[in-house]
Amino acid sequence: MTGAILVVNAGSSSLKFSLYPAGERPTKQELLCNGEVANIGEAAQLRATAAGGAVLTEHPIAAATHGDALGNILRWLDRHFTDYQVTAAGHRIVHGGAHYAAPVLVDDAVLATMRSLVPLAPLHEPNHIAAIEALARLHPGLPQVACFDTAFHHGQSEVATSYALPRAITAEGVRRYGFHGLSYEYIAGVLPDMLGEAAEGRVVVAHLGGGVSMCGLHRRRSVATTMGFTPLDGLPMATRCGTIDPSVVLYLLEENGMTPAAVRDLLYRHSGLLGVSGISGDMRTLLGSDDPHAAAAVELFVYRIGRELGSLAAALGGLDAIVFTAGIGEHSPEIRRRVLQQAAWLGVEIDEAAVSGPRLTSPASRVSAWIIPTDEDLMVARHAFALISGTGEP
Numbered sequence: 473m474t475g476a477i478l479v480v481n482a483g484s485s486s487l488k489f490s491l492y493p494a495g496e497r498p499t500k501q502e503l504l505c506n507g508e509v510a511n512i513g514e515a516a517q518l519r520a521t522a523a524g525g526a527v528l529t530e531h532p533i534a535a536a537t538h539g540d541a542l543g544n545i546l547r548w549l550d551r552h553f554t555d556y557q558v559t560a561a562g563h564r565i566v567h568g569g570a571h572y573a574a575p576v577l578v579d580d581a582v583l584a585t586m587r588s589l590v591p592l593a594p595l596h597e598p599n600h601i602a603a604i605e606a607l608a609r610l611h612p613g614l615p616q617v618a619c620f621d622t623a624f625h626h627g628q629s630e631v632a633t634s635y636a637l638p639r640a641i642t643a644e645g646v647r648r649y650g651f652h653g654l655s656y657e658y659i660a661g662v663l664p665d666m667l668g669e670a671a672e673g674r675v676v677v678a679h680l681g682g683g684v685s686m687c688g689l690h691r692r693r694s695v696a697t698t699m700g701f702t703p704l705d706g707l708p709m710a711t712r713c714g715t716i717d718p719s720v721v722l723y724l725l726e727e728n729g730m731t732p733a734a735v736r737d738l739l740y741r742h743s744g745l746l747g748v749s750g751i752s753g754d755m756r757t758l759l760g761s762d763d764p765h766a767a768a769a770v771e772l773f774v775y776r777i778g779r780e781l782g783s784l785a786a787a788l789g790g791l792d793a794i795v796f797t798a799g800i801g802e803h804s805p806e807i808r809r810r811v812l813q814q815a816a817w818l819g820v821e822i823d824e825a826a827v828s829g830p831r832l833t834s835p836a837s838r839v840s841a842w843i844i845p846t847d848e849d850l851m852v853a854r855h856a857f858a859l860i861s862g863t864g865e866p
């Protein structure tokens with residue numbers, strides 16, 4: 473039997489997973505399989521693919537909860553990978569608050585901290601906790617490593633993380649944290665392979681997925697990012713509103729008579745691309761639609777990215793490169809083109825012959841632009857390996 477690391481990414485309605493051998497530092501080449509249980513609670517479906525993309529299974533399962541989904545995944549892994557045994561788990565955890573600047577082994581204290589952060593990541597944190605607790609029941613004694621999306625941003629300056637609020641409120645932890653850190657950390661790691669010396673310069677990474685954020689990197693460290701106290705802030709997302717005037721919240725509570733729970737639901741689940749289009753939060757659907765409200769949602773999405781790009785370039789004091797990543801960033805030539813056209817003023821010259829990358833700009837372009845696929849799961853596997861084997865560096 474060979475040991476294996478199970479990576480768990482418990483999202484709002486899905487549970488994604490990956491399996492890597494536990495013997496040495498995980499690499500892309502060593503991936504054993506990855507997959508997802510989609511539609512948890514409705515018509516759940518387990519799908520898994522091998523490293524090369526070959527489908528290993530796709531079948532309906534009974535999974536009312538993230539815990540049920542994990543039980544099904546573990547049983548399938550047991551049957552399919554008879555030579556491997558899960559010896560450690562790594563979880564992508566969206567919010568680590570002020571507490572965690574690095575991954576930690578999960579214990580009761582870590583779980584208690586995560587419970588206290590549920591109000592700050594209501595789409596994610598409850599499912600992370602459910603997955604950890606289910607795995608502890610299904611696999612007692614299994615070491616589980618929590619890897620926080622907030623950790624990568626911990627080195628940001630005080631001015632970058634502060635809100636202009638009274639000090640006492642800031643001291644309670646009401647500040648900007650930033651998210652998608654595992655994605656940005658992965659990108660920062662591969663930047664030198666793609667950009668050479670420019671990797672150490674001023675780079676804005678646009679993580680355009682279901683959740684959307686951008687991060688300004690200098691010398692491959694996070695300097696500023698669009699998300700704040702929670703992953704509701706910044707750019708419009710599939711169903712989240714992004715930055716709005718906080719008075720909108722007061723207005724909804726006081727003038728519209730909405731309850732806090734209803735406002736939370738509105739801002740997290742019914743806004744963003746879905747809210748503006750009234751059709752869908754899925755970018756593919758919107759780009760394929762001829763409804764003017766779909767076009768308006770896409771226009772607002774691109775416009776807000778352009779404004780935040782200017783803001784991050786200002787925070788960095790200049791711009792050398794732009795990187796597109798995650799579902800929309802990696803797969804939508806149209807969104808990339810529109811964002812880059814809007815960034816012409818920064819010195820971006822599109823190479824019309826290179827729409828599928830990896831480099832999207834002409835050699836003469838003052839600012840280069842790139843597609844770099846992200847790999848949050850690999851980053852989690854590396855952190856879990858580093859922590860458990862004691863090697864330190866992921």
Ligand SMILES: Nc1ncnc2c1ncn2[C@@H]1O[C@H](COP(=O)(O)OP(=O)(O)O)[C@@H](O)[C@H]1O
Pocket residue numbers: 483680681682683710753754755756757759798799800803804805
């Ligand atoms: N070819 C494509 N064109 C446009 N958008 C795409 C394409 N492929 C995927 N997407 C979008 O990517 C988003 C999901 O991104 P992803 O990073 O997978 O999300 P999650 O945060 O859920 O992991 C969806 O809005 C989807 O429509």
Ligand SMILES: CC(=O)OP(=O)(O)O
Pocket residue numbers: 483566621651652681682683684703
């Ligand atoms: C932090 C965040 O928004 O995550 P996701 O993109 O998975 O929703």
Ligand SMILES: [Mg+2]
Pocket residue numbers: 681682683798
């Ligand atoms: Mg995501």
